[in-house]
Amino acid sequence: MKRRRLRTSLALAVAGAAATASLLWAAPKVGSVVTVRVMSAKVMKAPKFIGAASGGVSRGDQLTVKEVKGDWYRVEGRVSGWINRTSVMEGGVALSSKPGGGGGASRDEVELAGRGFTPDVEEKYRGSHPELDFSHVEAIEATQIDFTELEAFVTEGGLGGAP
Amino acid sequence: MRRGRIVAVALAAALGGLSCKVNLTPEGIMQTVDAIKDARKDLTPENEYWTGRSVATNLLARHDYQYRDADALRAGRLEGLTAYVSAVGGVLAASALETRRDGDRPAPIGGWHFLVVESDTINAFAAPGGWVFVTTAAVEAAKTEDELAAVIAHEIAHVARGHALGSIKKGRWAGVAKTALDTSVELDEQALGDLTKVFEGAMDDMIDGILVKGYSKDTEYEADKVGLAIMAHAGYDPQAFVRYLKTLDAKQHTGSGGFSATHPKASERIQKVEGQAKTLGTRKIPEIRVARFRAAVSGDD
Numbered sequence: 186m187k188r189r190r191l192r193t194s195l196a197l198a199v200a201g202a203a204a205t206a207s208l209l210w211a212a213p214k215v216g217s218v219v220t221v222r223v224m225s226a227k228v229m230k231a232p233k234f235i236g237a238a239s240g241g242v243s244r245g246d247q248l249t250v251k252e253v254k255g256d257w258y259r260v261e262g263r264v265s266g267w268i269n270r271t272s273v274m275e276g277g278v279a280l281s282s283k284p285g286g287g288g289g290a291s292r293d294e295v296e297l298a299g300r301g302f303t304p305d306v307e308e309k310y311r312g313s314h315p316e317l318d319f320s321h322v323e324a325i326e327a328t329q330i331d332f333t334e335l336e337a338f339v340t341e342g343g344l345g346g347a348p
Numbered sequence: 349m350r351r352g353r354i355v356a357v358a359l360a361a362a363l364g365g366l367s368c369k370v371n372l373t374p375e376g377i378m379q380t381v382d383a384i385k386d387a388r389k390d391l392t393p394e395n396e397y398w399t400g401r402s403v404a405t406n407l408l409a410r411h412d413y414q415y416r417d418a419d420a421l422r423a424g425r426l427e428g429l430t431a432y433v434s435a436v437g438g439v440l441a442a443s444a445l446e447t448r449r450d451g452d453r454p455a456p457i458g459g460w461h462f463l464v465v466e467s468d469t470i471n472a473f474a475a476p477g478g479w480v481f482v483t484t485a486a487v488e489a490a491k492t493e494d495e496l497a498a499v500i501a502h503e504i505a506h507v508a509r510g511h512a513l514g515s516i517k518k519g520r521w522a523g524v525a526k527t528a529l530d531t532s533v534e535l536d537e538q539a540l541g542d543l544t545k546v547f548e549g550a551m552d553d554m555i556d557g558i559l560v561k562g563y564s565k566d567t568e569y570e571a572d573k574v575g576l577a578i579m580a581h582a583g584y585d586p587q588a589f590v591r592y593l594k595t596l597d598a599k600q601h602t603g604s605g606g607f608s609a610t611h612p613k614a615s616e617r618i619q620k621v622e623g624q625a626k627t628l629g630t631r632k633i634p635e636i637r638v639a640r641f642r643a644a645v646s647g648d649d
Contacts, residue, residue: 271455298394344583
């Protein structure tokens with residue numbers, strides 16, 4: 186049933202190339218569930234990108250929407266606070282911690298990720314390019330900029346606000 | 349499941365003949381059932397993530413994997429000049445999110461990563477999926493944090509506008525069977541081979557655009573325009589963008605390669621952005637911003 190809902194929500198028609206996803210976007214209903222799509226995100230104490238956070242969430246975490254304020258959702262779950270809509274997708278979807286579409290990924294995740302360039306493709310590409318050292322990007326992607334720590338950097342440097 | 353697809357096809361026929369699967373996230377990327385027509389629009393954020401890793405690896409390989417604070421980064425820590433550049437980049441990435449437009453990709457699934465590549469050539473470049481690289485020479489050519497922000501904002505704009513993905517030649521997809529892109533069909537070896545062949549070609553196209561031949565002039569002008577808006581919104585002095593271009597203009601007459609090979613003449617870029625910068629006004633740069641820039645570049649932070 187859940188899979189049918191996802192597929193139905195994914196399968197829409199768009200009138201012409203000029204149509205954009207944002208035209209189709211509608212805020213989630215209060216009480217509905219959103220799933221974290223990015224690998225990690227901060228749930229903020231206030232609806233802004235830089236500032237104090239309530240805590241962190243990871244790809245696949247599911248949160249319940251309690252309030253919608255523009256592009257920000259006040260959510261409750263493992264962590265409660267505000268999360269931007271760019272970090273989540275609507276609905277409760279089982280997602281693996283690393284963007285899926287490869288072996289072991291759920292059908293829903295394969296649907297979401299789409300075909301094209303996937304972990305299977307990367308693996309085959311890497312097989313034919315042993316000269317490339319992927320250990321660098323794999324290590325570096327574990328580092329994340331802490332947007333909560335940026336608040337002091339912004340304040341100290343007199344940044345933010347209109348010129 | 350089938351009902352959803354039938355509805356989609358019927359609607360597409362009624363509305364203009366374009367059948368798409370659409371995910372409803374803000375960067376909502378349309379992946380056509382038939383084929384990928386334009387990677388900038390059609391690849392999902394997950395596709396972009398996997399693409400970005402390989403492009404970034406290729407770009408690092410071309411710089412012999414020499415970048416600042418490598419040991420700390422490989423241990424999962426941001427330190428030294430990399431931590432400072434990442435802080436500036438983080439502020440700009442937040443600004444890119446706040447100023448995003450339809451179709452922008454300012455929220456990479458794997459987050460943003462800012463690296464300082466060891467090179468005597470002034471250059472900065474970016475890979476899909478939020479990978480931004482600034483050479484040591486490009487950092488040293490900046491006189492203030494605001495000028496460094498101009499360089500990074502230009503690169504964030506390339507990622508947010510999907511310029512590298514857009515440089516993948518559309519013909520690359522020609523040999524791929526429709527079923528290879530249909531997620532309801534099991535991927536077989538033939539389809540995987542076809543997709544990997546496209547991936548190989550796409551790498552060549554993107555690296556050409558990013559590091560070898562450069563993008564079109566209009567693409568660079570767009571990155572300047574969007575980048576300037578991003579840095580101004582973050583609170584940096586818009587005039588710093590023009591000042592850095594003037595530095596590049598002075599150096600462009602004496603150097604080759606790097607930004608000279610992949611960007612329009614700095615004098616032409618100045619002409620294009622001067623009006624926008626004037627409209628955005630001037631913002632006083634506090635001494636602390638100058639001091640912390642000097643400390644970070646000299647390694648005294």
